[in-house]
Amino acid sequence: MGSYLVSLQPKKKFMSIQLSDQEMFRRNALEEMRNLGIEPYPAETYAINATSKEILEKFPNDNSLYQDISIAGRIMTRRIMGAAAFAEIQDSSGRIQLYFKRDDICPGEDKTMYNTVFKRLLDIGDIIGIKGYAFYTQMGELTIHVREYKVLCKSLKPLPVVKEKDDVVFDAFSDPEQRYRQRYVDLIVNPEVRDIFIKRTRIVNSMREFLNRGGYLEVETPVLQPLYGGAAARPFKTHHNTLDMPLYLRIANELYLKRLIVGGFDGVYEFSKDFRNEGMDRFHNPEFTQMELYVAYKDYEWMMNLVEEMVEKIALDVYGSTIIRVGENDIDFKRPWQRFTMFEAIEHFTSIDISMMEETELVAVATKFGVNVDASMGKGKLIDEIFGEKCEPYLIQPTFITDYPVEMSPLAKKHRSKAGLVERFEAICNGKEICNSFSELNDPIDQRQRFESQLELGKRGDQESMVLDEDFLRALEYGMPPTAGLGIGIDRLSMIITNSPSIQEVLFFPQMRPEVIEAHVSDSANPFQDTVVPEAWASILVKLGIGSPSALREANINKLFNDLNGMRKKMKLDVAALKIEELKTWVE
RNA sequence: CUCUCCGUAGCUCAGUUGGCAGAGCAAAUGACUCUUAAUCAUUGGGUCGAUGGUUCGAAUCCAUCCGGGGAGACCA
Numbered sequence: 001m002g003s004y005l006v007s008l009q010p011k012k013k014f015m016s017i018q019l020s021d022q023e024m025f026r027r028n029a030l031e032e033m034r035n036l037g038i039e040p041y042p043a044e045t046y047a048i049n050a051t052s053k054e055i056l057e058k059f060p061n062d063n064s065l066y067q068d069i070s071i072a073g074r075i076m077t078r079r080i081m082g083a084a085a086f087a088e089i090q091d092s093s094g095r096i097q098l099y100f101k102r103d104d105i106c107p108g109e110d111k112t113m114y115n116t117v118f119k120r121l122l123d124i125g126d127i128i129g130i131k132g133y134a135f136y137t138q139m140g141e142l143t144i145h146v147r148e149y150k151v152l153c154k155s156l157k158p159l160p161v162v163k164e165k166d167d168v169v170f171d172a173f174s175d176p177e178q179r180y181r182q183r184y185v186d187l188i189v190n191p192e193v194r195d196i197f198i199k200r201t202r203i204v205n206s207m208r209e210f211l212n213r214g215g216y217l218e219v220e221t222p223v224l225q226p227l228y229g230g231a232a233a234r235p236f237k238t239h240h241n242t243l244d245m246p247l248y249l250r251i252a253n254e255l256y257l258k259r260l261i262v263g264g265f266d267g268v269y270e271f272s273k274d275f276r277n278e279g280m281d282r283f284h285n286p287e288f289t290q291m292e293l294y295v296a297y298k299d300y301e302w303m304m305n306l307v308e309e310m311v312e313k314i315a316l317d318v319y320g321s322t323i324i325r326v327g328e329n330d331i332d333f334k335r336p337w338q339r340f341t342m343f344e345a346i347e348h349f350t351s352i353d354i355s356m357m358e359e360t361e362l363v364a365v366a367t368k369f370g371v372n373v374d375a376s377m378g379k380g381k382l383i384d385e386i387f388g389e390k391c392e393p394y395l396i397q398p399t400f401i402t403d404y405p406v407e408m409s410p411l412a413k414k415h416r417s418k419a420g421l422v423e424r425f426e427a428i429c430n431g432k433e434i435c436n437s438f439s440e441l442n443d444p445i446d447q448r449q450r451f452e453s454q455l456e457l458g459k460r461g462d463q464e465s466m467v468l469d470e471d472f473l474r475a476l477e478y479g480m481p482p483t484a485g486l487g488i489g490i491d492r493l494s495m496i497i498t499n500s501p502s503i504q505e506v507l508f509f510p511q512m513r514p515e516v517i518e519a520h521v522s523d524s525a526n527p528f529q530d531t532v533v534p535e536a537w538a539s540i541l542v543k544l545g546i547g548s549p550s551a552l553r554e555a556n557i558n559k560l561f562n563d564l565n566g567m568r569k570k571m572k573l574d575v576a577a578l579k580i581e582e583l584k585t586w587v588e
Numbered sequence: 589c590u591c592u593c594c595g596u597a598g599c600u601c602a603g604u605u606g607g608c609a610g611a612g613c614a615a616a617u618g619a620c621u622c623u624u625a626a627u628c629a630u631u632g633g634g635u636c637g638a639u640g641g642u643u644c645g646a647a648u649c650c651a652u653c654c655g656g657g658g659a660g661a662c663c664a
Contacts (some may be wrong), residue, residue, distance in 0.1 A: 021633055022598055022607080022615050077624080086620035102623065124614075138622045160599040161614050171600040171613055176600095177656045189599095258663090278663050306609065384664080408664085426664085433664065489664095515657065528646060556621040562638045562654040569638080577639070580653085 022158045029121040030154050038117065040154035046129040048072050059134045059142055067135035069144060071096075072152060074127045074188065077161075080119055082397035086143070089128065090188070097143040099131060104147060114325070118149070137162055161190045193505075200506055204271065206317040207291060207488075212311045216267035216293060221256035223249060223273065228253030229469050230411070233276040236286075241456045249275035254411065254485065255472045257294045258440060261483050262475045269293040271490065282502040283432065286511050289490040298484035299439040300423045304400055305428055307435055307486065308335045311398070311493070318497055326430050326499050329396050337427070339400040343384065345391045355385065376460040380407025395428040407457075410450040410466055411485075412438035430496050435488035442483065443477035445564050451517030528552075533586050536575045540567045553587050 019027070061065050073089030073096075083102040088095050090181040092109050102114040123144070133145040160173040172190070174180065179193075187194050208218070226245065228235040230252030240247050248287070253272045259364040260268045275287050315322050315333040340348065343355040354365055362382040366373050369560040371385045383405045391401075395528040404414060414420035423439035441447050451468040458465035459510035512544045527548050530537040544550050544563055552560075561580050568577065 020598060020615095025615065079623045079626050080620090081623065081626080084618040084623085086623045086626085088624085089654050097624075100621075103621085118663065137624090139624075141622090141624075143622085158598045161625095161639095162599080163613070165625045168625090173599065175595095175600090175656085179593095180656095234663085276663080279661085281663095282658085284663075388664085436664070515655080556654090559655085566654085567640050568633085580639075 001089065010304055018553045020158075023156060026123060026154070026158070029123070033117065033121055033151065033154065036112065036117065040151055042150070042152060045323075046070075046072050046150065048129070051093040052089070052091050052096035054270060055096060055134055056094070057141055061132075066144075068131070069132050069133060070129065071144065071374060072127065072129040074155075075122060075124055077163075078122075078124065079392045081476055083114075085118070089130070092198070095190075097137075097141055098132070099135075099137065099143050099145045099312075100149075101145070103461055104145070105149070109147055113149075117151070122151070123155060123158070124161060125159040126151065126156070127153035127159070131436055151354050158457070160185065176504070177512075180504055180512060181515055183508055196494075196498045196500060196505060197508065199498045200490075202316050202318050203488065203497055206314045207310060208271070211269050211293065213224070214267065214306075215296065216269050219260060219265075219268045219270050220251075221253045221260075221270060221272070227467055227469050229466055229472065230256075231274075231276075234278060234279045238273050251276050252290070253292055254487070255469055255478070257292055258480060258483065258485070259472065259475045261294050261296050261440075262478055262480045267293070267295040280511060282504075283492070283495075285491070285503050285507055287492055288503070291488050291490055292584060293488075294440065294483050295485075296481040296483050299482065300402070300425055300437055300484055303341070303437045303484040303486050304425055305400075307400075307488070308337055308398075309439065311427075314493075315497065324497060324499070326434075327501070329430070331397060331430060331496065333398055337398045337400055338397045339402060339425075341402070341403045342387055342401050342405075345395075345399075345401055346383075346387055349391045349394060350386075354386065364491055375560055376457065378408075378457060379458075380405030384408050392428055392433070393431040396430055398427055398429040398434075400425050404405055405568070406450075407453070409438060409439055410454050411447075412442045413443075413482075414446070433489070434492050434496065437486040438483065440483040440485045442480040444473055444477060448473055518536055531586065534575075536573065537564065537578065540564055540571075540573075543567065557587065 026122050030040050033135060039384075042075060045336055050066060050071050053073065055066050055069070055071075062446060066530065071091065073087070073091035076088045076095060079085060085100045087098045091096060100118060102111060102116065105118065108111070128149050129152050130144065130146045130149040132144045132148075133157045135143060135145050137143050154223075160171070162172055163170040173185065179190070187197075211218070224238070224247040226247060228248040229250050230250075233251040233253070235248040235251050238247050238249065239245070248273070251274055253270055253274070257268050258320070265364050271291050273287055274290050276284075277286065278284060280286060293306075306542060312322055312333045312335050319374065319410050323332045324328050343353065347355075349352050350369070350392065352365060354362060357365065359379045359382065359486075363373050363446045364380060365388075366386050369389050371382075373382070373385075376396060377385070387401070392489045395401075402425040403418060403421045403425075404412070404426075405410075406414065406422050409422040409424050413425045415421040415423050422441075425437050426433050427435045441450065449468060451473075454466040454469060491503050491506055494500070495503060498506060500506050526535060528537050528541065531549055533541065533552075541552065541564070543549075544560075546555060546560075557580070561578065561583050564578050565585070567573075568575065
């Protein structure tokens with residue numbers, strides 16, 4: 001700890017103020033273990049030969065099994081009755097009860113491993129390995145009788161203790177902020193959360209298996225792109241130092257995959273993390289996952305059949321059924337799904353046929369339905385808005401919507417028979433789009449014109465209009481076979497299939513504003529020595545992770561103000577509360 | 589960006605019309621050899637998200653800010 005910090009508070013007091021009593025007890029237990037010659041963080045392998053799940057499944061059928069178990073897990077509950085005790089450990093497959101008996105753990109005179117280590121120095125949250133045998137208690141619960149145990153990891157932070165009886169959960173760890181920020185805790189104490197993520201992986205595995213079986217090649221394309229394209233969205237912009245040029249994080253990988261079709265692959269797909277610099281809500285995270293697939297010599301009709309088949313298989317692989325309960329509804333993914341053209345869908349829900357309307361009439365209809373209309377909207381956008389307002393939310397069962405206005409689909413091929421439309425479909429399910437697909441536009445001259453009309457929309461103020469990609473056009477000029485393309489949102493699909501109401505529930509680490517975490521300050525000089533920042537506050541800045549004057553200048557001043565005073569209060573510092581005016585003088 | 593709800597002990601939550609911060613679980617100490625939200629006894633622990641204001645007095649009222657949830661705007 002640097003000298004300027006020592007002058008602030010003596011180290012001992014400094015530390016004890018920040019740790020709760022429970023954390024202090026655990027640190028003391030750690031020391032005591034070491035004094036007893038027990039290493040709380042041993043290095044060597046702990047060999048296991050069973051999991052809680054397989055014991056619970058197989059022992060009831062054959063009581064001769066599991067008489068020499070080695071198993072490891074985290075202590076989740078303990079019920080101690082003097083010389084005997086029950087505990088539960090949780091491993092990756094679930095929980096199982098343990099029975100500890102003093103004279104079995106400690107057959108000799110020395111009862112330390114039971115009386116001191118087990119009863120006093122171990123806590124809920126610690127990870128132990130045990131050896132023993134399976135049996136039934138008098139109450140009939142399958143339990144492991146522990147012969148010996150070993151400390152594998154001492155936990156220094158108290159875990160939230162969630163209890164359950166008759167399927168009623170008590171004191172659930174439920175605060176969304178804490179659950180998302182400390183997902184590891186969420187995963188430890190909320191088994192249904194881990195189940196969601198297991199299902200998500202199964203969905204991805206099932207899809208990949210389906211695609212590989214179809215003979216499509218899984219590929220990787222750039223995340224950092226000099227031009228962003230393939231979707232209508234605003235990008236994240238970054239900078240490459242050596243090239244000294246801006247680069248964008250991809251908003252889609254469509255244009256790269258189509259270059260590969262030009263290059264002669266018949267079918268390529270990629271699970272891609274895409275990034276869109278837009279609002280965040282229940283359905284949008286700045287980074288999200290999409291699977292894009294392009295198949296040569298196919299069209300959108302063919303792709304619709306593929307989507308139905310693929311999603312039906314996923315439902316069957318995950319649940320063994322095509323029917324999934326989602327919120328209030330039972331959604332059935334069984335083929336075939338209902339198909340509507342966009343105009344049919346609008347007519348179905350509004351009884352108005354807008355298929356022949358001009359822009360001014362569409363504006364009137366849109367306004368009537370409460371759509372916010374502005375000058376940047378073209379005809380296609382208006383139709384799309386009307387659909388989004390009056391149809392999409394009401395489509396619960398999986399439904400294909402086909403034949404979109406050309407203005408909204410600059411990468412899709414013109415409809416073979418309907419003027420002004422393109423060969424495009426979306427699958428809508430539970431009121432939300434889950435995929436988007438079209439017969440890909442492979443006429444390079446038409447494609448150039450579409451890009452140019454996108455530039456027009458950009459001039460009208462549409463911030464999401466696409467940019468013109470000359471290299472992509474060059475690729476098309478060499479010739480791309482007729483191709484069907486698909487983008488399917490993995491997060492959206494996972495939400496539906498796991499019955500999760502928000503995207504945060506299907507992302508391990510959803511995007512959040514940064515949290516204040518006190519950094520451990522090591523011995524170093526005051527980085528604010530040559531500034532107007534007082535020494536007392538400088539140490540707090542370092543603890544908040546702000547280690548240089550430039551970092552200070554980049555910080556959000558209101559948040560910093562809040563955080564600094566928060567730390568002052570928490571650490572009971574003997575300095576006056578910081579005024580925002582004073583803070584402002586630091587960054588000037 | 590707007591509206592709205594929320595922020596109190598490690599966790600889940602109470603806190604009346606402003607009047608000395610409460611409970612359950614968790615923790616500590618002790619008792620208890622088949623418990624299971626184990627039980628019984630005793631004990632410690634929070635300055636109420638931050639700042640400023642009103643007041644004799646603020647967790648409580650007001651303003652601004654920080655963080656989160658929900659709805660909307662925006663957005664495939």
